[in-house]
Structures are given as C-alpha cells and as structure tokens.
Amino acid sequence: MENYLAFEEPIKVIDDEILKVREVEENSGVDSSKLIKDLEKKKTQTIKDIFKALTPWQRVQLSRHPDRPYSLDYINALTEGNFVELHGDRNVKDDKAMVGGFGQLNGKTVMFVGQQKGINTKMRQFRNFGMPNPEGYRKALRLFKLAEKFNIPIVTLIDTPGAFPGLEAEERGQGEAIARNIYEMMRLKVPVICVIIGEGASGGALGIGVGDKVVMLENSWYSVISPENCSTILWRSWDYKEQAADALKLTSTDMKGLKIVDDVIKEPIGGAHRHREEIFASVKDYLIKNIERLQKLDPEKRTAKRHEKFIEMGEYKGR
Incomplete structure (x- = not known):
C-alpha cells in the first residue's frame, strides 16, 4: 500500500x-x-x-519518504544482483548501518559503500536508523583502501540523519573516525563519486562524502544540521522547522548554486519513490559516464583537482 x-x-x-x-x-x-x-x-x-x-521542507519530507529507495535498493539495481557484501571493520564489529562491497556496474567492478536505514521498524532498529557508529566509518575506510589497492573506482550512497550520537559512539572515537575518513578520502588514488540519495546530514554524511564528484538527487538534502534540530537550537521548539529548512539552503538547487555539489540528478515527477526503475536508470547512466571520464585522468591530477574543489568551497579573509 x-x-x-x-x-x-x-x-x-x-x-x-x-x-x-x-x-x-x-x-x-x-x-x-x-x-x-x-x-x-x-x-x-x-x-x-x-x-x-515544492518547498524546502517538503523536499526534506520527500527525502525521508518510507517508500523511497535506500542504498541496498540502488546497489542491487545498479549491479543487477551481483553485489558481494563485505563485513566488519576488523576491530570492533560489523556496523549494520553501513553497507559495502564489490559489484559489477556495466561489466566493470566498482566498490559500493552506503548508509542503510531499513525498510520496516524491525529492520530500522537493526540498521540503527541509518546512523553509523565509529566502526561503520572504519569499515567504510577499510573498503576504500581495499578498492584503492586493486585500482577499483568507488561509489558512495549517502542517506543518513547523522552519525550515531550515543555515548558509546563517542567513547569509541566517532569524531576521529569521521575526520580520518575525510582525510583519507581526499588522498585516494581511484575515482570516487558520492551520491546523496536521501538525507545528507552533518558529519555522518561527510564521513563518506568526499569525492571527485558529489551529486544529489533532486529531492535529497545536504546540511550541517537537520531543520528540526536547527529549530530546536534557535527557537527552543520544533515548530519552526519549515523556516529553518528555508534558511539552511539545504536543497539540491541551493547546493548546486553554492557549488557545494557538482551535479543534480533530476527525479521523475512524483519523486523517486513512485518511479524506482527510472531513478535507478538515471543514477546508473550518471555513474557509468563519470567513472569513465574520471578513469581517463592521471591519478595525481585527479587527486589534486579533488583537493582544489573542496578548498574552493570556503572563503578565508586574513586580517
């Protein structure tokens, strides 16, 4: 239904x-x-x-639509069922909120890594609502390094309300794990494409969000904080979440205009949840074209361009 x-x-x-x-x-x-x-x-x-x-708040709602495809839906569609999932960070445990492994995309092997939310209440609890712990980011980094070792391009699928904020996550080094991923992803010698398919919140998104191409689906959002949490901090209430969504400039159009993301993949009228096969095809076409283009570049030049892209996002004015 x-x-x-x-x-x-x-x-x-x-x-x-x-x-x-x-x-x-x-x-x-x-x-x-x-x-x-x-x-x-x-x-x-x-x-x-x-x-x-659509208003920014309505796009936020669409990004969380319960029928919207999640990371494993995209991975299975893109790889046509030949995805081989890899598990564990080789240190603490296997974080179920972060999934990753090898798959064939248009006949070529690609490393896919993404956050998975779960399709029902039981699975959402199992996946921790798509909020990874430190071991999730360390698993992702292990897979990035494995892909680099075998010269395999990387695709990340971002869909998280944020990294898990629990005490145990902080005790195991949540901030360090995300910072380490950002540092290491900047230096990867293989092509990296990051696709925001739903929610792209805070450091939880940035932990797998550094790439040669960062792209958003039309009805996704990308921001340092969610509208609800922004409203709570500024107005001490969730009642102003719509105003917060407007002020945060978190939509794909805003992000493209601010040059935070490189491209926007348009969704069919009605949203990705109503036209799954169409959005899978659009994402697949984008990935195939851009992986091919990126692989033609010299690894050192590609990495240097990645550095420059992120450095140019901010402005610094000395005294």
Whole structure:
C-alpha cells in the first residue's frame, strides 16, 4: 500500500476514487475504463502541480519518504544482483548501518559503500536508523583502501540523519573516525563519486562524502544540521522547522548554486519513490559516464583537482 505525505493528500483522494471505481466495475460488470482514464489524467496533472512548487521542507519530507529507495535498493539495481557484501571493520564489529562491497556496474567492478536505514521498524532498529557508529566509518575506510589497492573506482550512497550520537559512539572515537575518513578520502588514488540519495546530514554524511564528484538527487538534502534540530537550537521548539529548512539552503538547487555539489540528478515527477526503475536508470547512466571520464585522468591530477574543489568551497579573509 502506498504511503502519502501530508502535502500529497490530493493524490490520495484521487487514488481512493480510482480504487472505488475499480471495485464497482468488478462487482457490477459495468465498463468504467473511460472514467478511470479521466481520473488517471487528473492524478497525473495533480502530481505535476504539487511537485513543480515544492518547498524546502517538503523536499526534506520527500527525502525521508518510507517508500523511497535506500542504498541496498540502488546497489542491487545498479549491479543487477551481483553485489558481494563485505563485513566488519576488523576491530570492533560489523556496523549494520553501513553497507559495502564489490559489484559489477556495466561489466566493470566498482566498490559500493552506503548508509542503510531499513525498510520496516524491525529492520530500522537493526540498521540503527541509518546512523553509523565509529566502526561503520572504519569499515567504510577499510573498503576504500581495499578498492584503492586493486585500482577499483568507488561509489558512495549517502542517506543518513547523522552519525550515531550515543555515548558509546563517542567513547569509541566517532569524531576521529569521521575526520580520518575525510582525510583519507581526499588522498585516494581511484575515482570516487558520492551520491546523496536521501538525507545528507552533518558529519555522518561527510564521513563518506568526499569525492571527485558529489551529486544529489533532486529531492535529497545536504546540511550541517537537520531543520528540526536547527529549530530546536534557535527557537527552543520544533515548530519552526519549515523556516529553518528555508534558511539552511539545504536543497539540491541551493547546493548546486553554492557549488557545494557538482551535479543534480533530476527525479521523475512524483519523486523517486513512485518511479524506482527510472531513478535507478538515471543514477546508473550518471555513474557509468563519470567513472569513465574520471578513469581517463592521471591519478595525481585527479587527486589534486579533488583537493582544489573542496578548498574552493570556503572563503578565508586574513586580517
């Protein structure tokens, strides 16, 4: 059963109408194909009207849509089922919020690493709601280094509300693990493409977010803090989350304009959750083209360009 966000209520109303007409047609035998066709047209237009004027907060909601594809959905679609998952950081344990391994993309081996949220309550608890512990980032780094050793390109899929903020995570060096990943990813000699497929929050996203290309899906977001937490800090309440979302400039359009990300992959009208195969195809095309381009560059020059890209994001004015 399809899930609907609050601003998608007009779509739900039409879907309910279509369902009722189909039930009447089935029970009475009356041909209702024309009415259903008209309702389908009305639904398509309603979706277009809603999605052409989305607010930043609505895009944040879309990034968290329960039907939206998660990292393993993308990996399995991109590799056509030949993904081999690797486990463990060789130190503490296997963090289930961070997944990674080898897969074939268009006949070439690629190392995929991404945050996985889980598709139901039980799996979300198992995956810690997509919030990695330090061992998750250390597992990711181990896989990055393994890919570098065998000259295999890396693709990261970012979808996290942030790194896990628990006491035990801090005790095991959460900040150090993320900082180490940022440092090491800057120096990797193989092509690295980072794709923000949903939520890109704080250091949790940056821990696997340094690449030659950083790209966002149209209805994803990327920010140092979530709108809710920003609202809590500034206004002592979650009630101002919509204003916070506007002020944070966290949408894909904002990030591209600020040159924080390199590209935006457009989603089909209605969002990635309604057109999974289309978004999988768009991401696959982007990865194939850009991995090929990046592999043609000299490794030293590619790494130097990566450094320059991130250095140019900030401004410094001396006294």
